Amino acid sequence: MQEFIHKLKQAKRVAVLTGAGISQESGIPTFRGEGGLWKQYRAEELATPEAFRRDPQLVWEWYEWRKKICSEAKPNIAHLKLADWEKKFPEFHLFTQNVDGLHRRAGSQQVTSLHGDIFSARCTKCKYFLSDRDRFWDSLPPHCPSCGSLLRPHIVWFGESYFEGDLDFAFSFLKETDFLFVVGTSGSVGVPVQLAAFAKANGATTVEINPMPSGYQSMMDIQFSEKAGEFFSRIDI
Template sequence: MEVSKLIIALQRSKNVSIFTGAGVSAESGIPTFRGKDGLWNKYDPTELATLYAFREDPLKVWKWYLWRMRLIALAEPNTGHRAIAEMEELFPNFLLITQNVDGLHRRAGSKKLVELHGNIFEGKCRSCGKRYSEEELSSIFPLADKNYLRKLSEDEFKERILNGLREEELPECLVCGDLIGPGVVWFGESLPETALSKAYRASESCDVFFSVGTSALVQPAASLPLIAKRSGALLVEINPEETPISSYCNFVFRAPSSEVLSEILLRLKEQR
């Protein structure tokens, strides 16, 4: 019944925004930070995903990121990713806003998106601000190449990277010569201004706003669903667990995102 009511609302909508978090990629086998079995339980990201940590021990930080990058390289977009990619074709105005850094939305075919927290396969120099695309970083630092990481066995990865990587192999900025770090937003860093502005505008103007697989805890991104609600949008949450925004939502689905989004997409296509 809830899906039927939502489909009626979506049929009347021309402007839709979808906001995704780690729960979407968890269905592809990528550990979350804040879930019950997430990386928060194994590591303290505040000791790794910071500029201070990178300055203190760049080798340790890069080994951790390469470990994460290999997990992502081995993963595939799931039906939730693919459903979102198809949904962008059904509405005149659409924006996918993701907190995920894994690039699986792009691999699934999404084109109308902003990656608020950056992309793990890209690079950034924290000294001069120079950014490196995935292709540029791979050419400077072949160990970060997605295809290379995908080919490595567990034992090969441990031998070459976890045990064999040396600091003199880490990528250096072509502009200033300092070390390049992963192209993600670290704790204490601001979100990219252009991406955040685009996300705010989409949240303020949409008819329906989906919050999918996100804990709704990390600011300022966590404010987007409530901005949409205050601006008059219907608020839809898809998350197996309750979150701080659940009580504000018009529709709540306590099920995996791949299951709910696939059904929504199917019903929308049937009505066209």
């Protein structure tokens, strides 16, 4: 461990990729699998463009339920330590698959939210965009105050492309990163796995923190089979 910490302290560029596991320690369900059922619906049945076209009110009800859970959650020690890490390296960036905003609430500024932000909405027709953590809609589905069209959650749904520029930046940053930490993510989504493989292929030391087996294991140099909170509680750099 001492050799690992010594090498990490010498790093010039560090990247972190986080998934649902880090926020699960703050009480936010993963919303995947049986534990993520809502009114007998699975996330994969609701987080799609097709579901929104079919029943926008149902999809919005689910997101408002999730938003309440996220708004009541608080950043945990892993979120806070990562915010501190941002100050420790010449170059640092955090890529998260989570939409709960806990990294920013913990103080992180160099964050790319790959899958969007549950507290933001955008118009399905015009360029109207709203981001407000304290805003809960009086009636569902909400409509655009500018053009009257439906608003939708600012989320990357299954089958949709990532936001413009996010992946270009991610690959650019990871091309010359010294370390990539993969924290609490299962590897069930293809693009984050590609990002980790790209970093590994370009010489990064890859480190996984996850108490469960994942789709990243074959491309990891170092693995810590523990929760994010446990790992970051005992790592001091």
